Amino acid sequence: MKAIILFGHGARDSRWREPFDRLATLWRAQHPDTPVELAFLEMMQPSLEEAVTFLAGGGVTQITVVPVFFGQGGHLRNDFPVLLEACKKQLPGVKLSATPAVGEDLAVLQAIVDFGARAL
Template identity: 55%
Template sequence: MGKHGMILFGHGARDARWKEPFTRLAAKLAAARGEAGPVGLAFLELMTPDLPSAIAAQADAGCESITVVPVFFGQGGHVRRDLPEIVARCQAGHPGVQLRCAGAVGEDEAVLDAIVQYCLGAAQD
């Protein structure tokens, strides 16, 4: 099996500090994946790289498949409408690379359970 890249896809913000937890998340994911393939970040707007640039970088690095993980709390318009359009354009530009999108991380039960635990801990502080 070839190299499998992952890209964490966020909205983006004007304040550079907003990116910090995404950078930490990408580093943790890269460490957990080991040699499985690269982990990158991409943003819809206001920050770089954008998703087409991040996909192109991983394709150029030899990834045969790339999973895009929307780091959004829910499936709003950006995840339901904008993301599939961007991925379709990228797929057309990289026909030899299999592109796949995961669901928004905030809709996963394990993520919601972790947030519940965080909230319970915050109430005890």
């Protein structure tokens, strides 16, 4: 079984995660047969390890982590690979992969341009 983890930075203000919760809700509505979980680098729960462990406990064998970051900054270049590798070692029966940051995708950038154009 395949699943997806939407991975964000995290923040002290709990309201910061509201768009992530909406994103997960949209995923569930549009892809009900593919589980989705949120995970955060810091300051919020669950951690990446907790989300991977939860999905694996539910029978998931293949997880794609989608970093919901605007760009490939230091956290994604330095911290994230270490976390992902630790999860791979902890759960060798689960195939883990990751996409680039969502902000690196042309369709995402175009959606932001379209959003700005609608504001005019």
